[in-house]
Amino acid sequence: MAGGRTTxxxxxxxxxxxxxxxxxxxxxxxxxxxxxxxxxxxIHRDTVNDWEKKYPEFSDIxxxxxxxxxxxxxxxxxSGEFREKTATLALSSNHGLVTKTAxxxxxxxxS
Numbered sequence: 050m051a052g053g054r055t056t057x058x059x060x061x062x063x064x065x066x067x068x069x070x071x072x073x074x075x076x077x078x079x080x081x082x083x084x085x086x087x088x089x090x091x092i093h094r095d096t097v098n099d100w101e102k103k104y105p106e107f108s109d110i111x112x113x114x115x116x117x118x119x120x121x122x123x124x125x126x127x128s129g130e131f132r133e134k135t136a137t138l139a140l141s142s143n144h145g146l147v148t149k150t151a152x153x154x155x156x157x158x159x160s
Contacts, residue, residue, distance in 0.1 A: 057096075063110065065090055066107070069086050082114075083115075086114060
């Protein structure tokens with residue numbers, strides 16, 4: 050990269066990223082997270098986003114991480130391991146979950 054900083058991206062980074070996805074709990078995380086991945090790789094979250102756009106194999110790793118995260122959140126919400134509000138917030142902001150509320154309204158005349 051002429052005039053820019055050299056990148057830390059290499060095969061070792063890919064190995065470390067895959068290790069994080071498999072062993073995120075040993076790194077102190079309850080669910081796999083992009084922020085946790087960034088910290089374990091020694092990079093900023095913005096760098097994760099940049100690499101995800103630039104390197105297809107890294108993009109696959111991040112998508113796999115997010116798939117594991119969604120599964121863990123959904124199962125944790127169903128089992129009671131996670132508070133429903135916490136899981137719902139994470140699922141809606143990171144995984145496109147849309148919650149709908151139905152409301153019946155009855156007027157004073159019963160209609």
